[in-house]
Amino acid sequence: MSEPVAPADDKLKETIEDKLYLVKYKPDKQSHIEVIQEVFKADKLKVVLYICPAKVYTLNEETGECLVNHENCLECGTCAIAAPEYVKWRYPRGGFGVQYKLG
Numbered sequence: 001m002s003e004p005v006a007p008a009d010d011k012l013k014e015t016i017e018d019k020l021y022l023v024k025y026k027p028d029k030q031s032h033i034e035v036i037q038e039v040f041k042a043d044k045l046k047v048v049l050y051i052c053p054a055k056v057y058t059l060n061e062e063t064g065e066c067l068v069n070h071e072n073c074l075e076c077g078t079c080a081i082a083a084p085e086y087v088k089w090r091y092p093r094g095g096f097g098v099q100y101k102l103g
């Protein structure tokens with residue numbers, strides 16, 4: 001019987017930025033993500049700031065609004081499930097968005 005194989009050390013040291021570098025995008029000027037700011041501001045948990053693997057959502061500390069960097073979206077759909085009351089997410093228009101994922 002063979003021994004279980006542990007992941008290589010350098011694989012464990014990869015940051016999210018390292019992994020995002022392996023994704024090829026064709027960005028669309030038109031965002032496929034809309035945040036209803038009033039509902040976001042009223043939400044105490046603001047889960048989208050923590051659950052997005054691509055860090056698409058950030059908080060504007062001055063206004064309290066949610067900033068959306070839609071060009072980095074990995075199209076995983078997590079935000080649409082976690083915060084449907086204020087995130088209106090759909091796939092990017094045809095031909096845009098994630099083109100290729102390596103790894």
Ligand code: SF4
Binds near residue numbers: 052075
């Ligand atoms: S679909 Fe996934 S990657 Fe895209 S914004 Fe939502 S959580 Fe982030």
